[in-house]
Amino acid sequence: MSLSEELQTLKDFHCENRCVLSVYLNTNPADPDQQKGAWKIQLKSGFKRLEEYLAAADDKAETEAFKKAKDRVVKEIEDNRNDLKKGVVIFASADPELFSVYYVQIPIETNFYWEDHPVIDELHNMLSAYPNSGIVMPSFGNVRFLDTAMGYVGDDFTYTFDSGLDVWREQKGLNPSGSRGTGGSHVDDLDDRLKENLERFYKSLAGDISKMKKERHWDEVHIIGEAEYAQAFAAAMQKKPDSIQHKNLNNSGADKVLHEVFGK
The missing domain is CATH 3.30.420.60 (eRF1 domain 2)
Structure with a gap:
């Protein structure tokens, strides 16, 4: 499947309630802001903000769905921490199941989203700039x-x-x-x-x-x-x-x- 086809699949993916974690993580070692593995702090901070938001909403089912998606994202990044290149983009959901990972060699901004669909705008812009x-x-x-x-x-x-x-x-x-x-x-x-x-x-x-x-x-x-x-x-x-x-x-x-x- 081509990246264009994968993007269309992601675009078509929806769930009834919020269930999709979209992570854009800047891991560029040449970026001055990324010295000494700053991405690790940004990863924790991004998750913490979402967890605080979910705690305020007090929805146990949604919190559990987020935890499952988060754990899978963390494992993926930890397993590949020595080969993260300039950035990583991950879309994860436990139910319905979704897990798409893209290691990229172009600078990206760190962003986290918890929605009822994958947030693909930034990924789409990357593919437009550097197509297949x-x-x-x-x-x-x-x-x-x-x-x-x-x-x-x-x-x-x-x-x-x-x-x-x-x-x-x-x-x-x-x-x-x-x-x-x-x-x-x-x-x-x-x-x-x-x-x-x-x-x-x-x-x-x-x-x-x-x-x-x-x-x-x-x-x-x-x-x-x-x-x-x-x-x-x-x-x-x-x-x-x-x-x-x-x-x-x-x-x-x-x-x-x-x-x-x-x-x-």
């Missing part, structure tokens, strides 16, 4: 792919170009006349063959983009690479990409690539 996307980075030696959504890279994989250079090097030295020759015809021929083979490699991968897009639920496809390779790959695609940037980031970290593509 495939980022394609073609170069001469390989094509790197990032599978990403909401600033989080779910997969980072590379297809390598098998140029067959060893065979071509042997052919390059052949000369029926026995002389070395005076022109650059062998080099030109090698370059032409390399170019043709690279174009076939791109065309083969580009033909799989539609399948990848469907299987990985990509809403967008972006290409970033040196001009020659980026344009060649885009030309091989059946459908025009959502953006093309001329910059070689194949050896760069995922965060830098996302920043260049989405400008955030």
